[in-house]
Amino acid sequence: MTNQHPSWESLVTWVEAGAEGREIAAHLAGCEPCAADAAWLAQTLDAMQGDAAFKAPPDGVRQRAIAAHRQRYPSTGHGKAQRTLPRRSLLYALLAAAALLLFMVVVQRQPSKAAPLVAVTGVEGEVTVTNRDEQTRRVMNGAPLEIGDRLTTGEDGLAIVEFRGNQAAVKVWSNSELSVDDLVVDEGQITALDITCRDGRMKATVAQPMAFTMQAYGNELTTRQGEFEVEYYRDDHSTEVKIEAGELTIANEAGRRTFSEGTELLIWYQTLPGDPLEYPLIYGDETSWRDGEALGLRASQ
Amino acid sequence: MNNPVLLSEQSDRWLIEQSLAGNNGAWAALIGRYERLIYSIPLRYGMSESQAADIFQDVCLILLERLEQLRDHERMASWLGTTTRRECWRHTNRRDRAGPDDPDAFFEQQPSALEHPEVIVEAWERYTALHQALAKLEARCRTLLKRLYFGYPPPTYVELGEELEMPVGSIGPTRARCLEKLRHEMHGENYRVTS
Ligand SMILES: [Zn+2]
Numbered sequence: 001m002t003n004q005h006p007s008w009e010s011l012v013t014w015v016e017a018g019a020e021g022r023e024i025a026a027h028l029a030g031c032e033p034c035a036a037d038a039a040w041l042a043q044t045l046d047a048m049q050g051d052a053a054f055k056a057p058p059d060g061v062r063q064r065a066i067a068a069h070r071q072r073y074p075s076t077g078h079g080k081a082q083r084t085l086p087r088r089s090l091l092y093a094l095l096a097a098a099a100l101l102l103f104m105v106v107v108q109r110q111p112s113k114a115a116p117l118v119a120v121t122g123v124e125g126e127v128t129v130t131n132r133d134e135q136t137r138r139v140m141n142g143a144p145l146e147i148g149d150r151l152t153t154g155e156d157g158l159a160i161v162e163f164r165g166n167q168a169a170v171k172v173w174s175n176s177e178l179s180v181d182d183l184v185v186d187e188g189q190i191t192a193l194d195i196t197c198r199d200g201r202m203k204a205t206v207a208q209p210m211a212f213t214m215q216a217y218g219n220e221l222t223t224r225q226g227e228f229e230v231e232y233y234r235d236d237h238s239t240e241v242k243i244e245a246g247e248l249t250i251a252n253e254a255g256r257r258t259f260s261e262g263t264e265l266l267i268w269y270q271t272l273p274g275d276p277l278e279y280p281l282i283y284g285d286e287t288s289w290r291d292g293e294a295l296g297l298r299a300s301q
Numbered sequence: 302m303n304n305p306v307l308l309s310e311q312s313d314r315w316l317i318e319q320s321l322a323g324n325n326g327a328w329a330a331l332i333g334r335y336e337r338l339i340y341s342i343p344l345r346y347g348m349s350e351s352q353a354a355d356i357f358q359d360v361c362l363i364l365l366e367r368l369e370q371l372r373d374h375e376r377m378a379s380w381l382g383t384t385t386r387r388e389c390w391r392h393t394n395r396r397d398r399a400g401p402d403d404p405d406a407f408f409e410q411q412p413s414a415l416e417h418p419e420v421i422v423e424a425w426e427r428y429t430a431l432h433q434a435l436a437k438l439e440a441r442c443r444t445l446l447k448r449l450y451f452g453y454p455p456p457t458y459v460e461l462g463e464e465l466e467m468p469v470g471s472i473g474p475t476r477a478r479c480l481e482k483l484r485h486e487m488h489g490e491n492y493r494v495t496s
Contacts, residue, residue: 008477008480008481009473009474009477012476012477012480013473040484041480044431044480044483044484044487045450047427047428047431048431048446048447048450048451049450049451049453053341053345053424053428054337054338054341054424054425054428055337055340055341055344056336056337056340057336057339057340057353057354057357058350058354061340061354061357061358062332062333062336064358065332065336065357065358065361065362066325066328066329066332068358068361068362068365069320069325069328069329069365070325072365073320073323073325169307171307203307205307205308205326206326207308207319207324207326207327208324225325225326226326226329227307227308227309227326227330231440233440233441240440242436244308244309244330244333245308245309245326245327245329245330245333246325246326246329261329261333262333262336
């Protein structure tokens with residue numbers, strides 16, 4: 001055996017090639033850390049190749065299972081009680097309702113001032129907010145956001161923008177920018193919310209039904225309820241969208257289409273052969289990317 | 302201030318409670334978390350896709366009925382594994398009434414040794430840990446690893462270079478770096494390296 005540890009890259013090559021190459025094999029026999037690296041690589045590459053072993057059910061099958069819950073709990077869809085309250089909390093709930101009523105009266109008396117319905121939480125690293133007057137300030141946990149504010153995260157920044165407690169939330173990763181464009185509140189519940197993802201990566205969770213719209217790089221993403229992640233890649237101007245719960249409708253200049261939970265999409269602008277214009281194409285799941293076949297939203301004439 | 306709701310990051314217990322309170326998004330997230338496990342068990346037992354779809358639906362309905370009792374269950378995956386296996390047996394027995402009354406006896410009589418659900422659950426946990434780690438990687442790495450290792454036959458470096466707009470010479474070192482990052486992300490996840 002040699003005393004020289006093989007580089008990680010040569011270990012990768014060795015495992016990929018089916019563990020042929022006596023020199024490395026001889027080294028591994030006498031070197032525990034390298035043997036552990038090789039074992040991890042072998043098992044991981046194996047797991048990737050056997051990936052098809054855990055197929056997802058077809059979309060229709062999944063939707064039927066999701067619909068069974070909707071039939072059983074038909075009260076949802078109106079943003080009613082999403083949270084089970086222990087009995088002794090009833091008093092607090094009543095007090096909260098009274099406070100909310102008072103709050104709404106106050107808000108109605110000051111129509112020009114936006115209600116502090118949006119707050120920044122989970123702040124890590126550098127997170128700043130720029131208001132409509134282009135004044136920028138650093139934000140701390142719990143800081144309110146107003147309509148028109150733009151939240152920016154730095155290299156090491158992370159933040160969560162919460163809309164009226166838990167009705168909706170957007171996790172904003174580093175080097176990202178989000179703006180809150182509009183918000184409609186009816187009887188204390190958010191019924192419509194418009195935001196823009198201007199840069200980077202974010203995950204939106206719409207926990208209670210509402211008209212939720214996110215503008216992201218030429219695409220309008222809308223949902224009633226659900227969870228999805230958006231990431232933008234500056235180098236090729238592509239946008240990746242992962243739908244983790246619910247349905248998401250994507251509209252851009254080429255058309256509109258609704259996708260359901262579990263779908264991963266890549267949207268990029270591509271010049272069609274013989275056409276001087278660029279059109280957005282949506283590629284769904286890896287199989288389609290591989291075949292180079294667009295899933296839809298081809299440019300309409 | 303309430304904690305933010307990121308459905309996919311919530312515990313089973315939280316999703317169950319929300320589902321019980323009528324939150325369809327939480328139910329969808331719960332199904333999304335376990336759908337591959339439930340659907341793959343009948344397929345691994347050699348059943349057809351349409352049988353697997355029926356069993357999937359039945360198991361989801363049972364889950365919906367039992368949500369209340371499952372609130373405090375420590376290992377949903379195990380419970381689902383056992384429940385799905387029992388439904389596989391029920392479906393097979395519906396067609397073939399001569400089969401034994403007991404799932405264990407039935408599965409032991411099968412010509413090829415069928416995997417115990419716990420074995421499938423463990424493989425599914427590894428699969429899930431791998432995919433969670435992949436999801437945390439930057440997109441370039443994720444795409445490169447998926448293209449290189451997930452399909453057969455794998456593309457050549459020249460094809461990949463064109464597709465991903467990367468110099469061919471950088472693919473080798475990049476894929477090694479991406480695997481290193483993947484290992485870093487999986488560290489501490491319940492991914493067992495067997496010796
Ligand atoms: Zn070594």
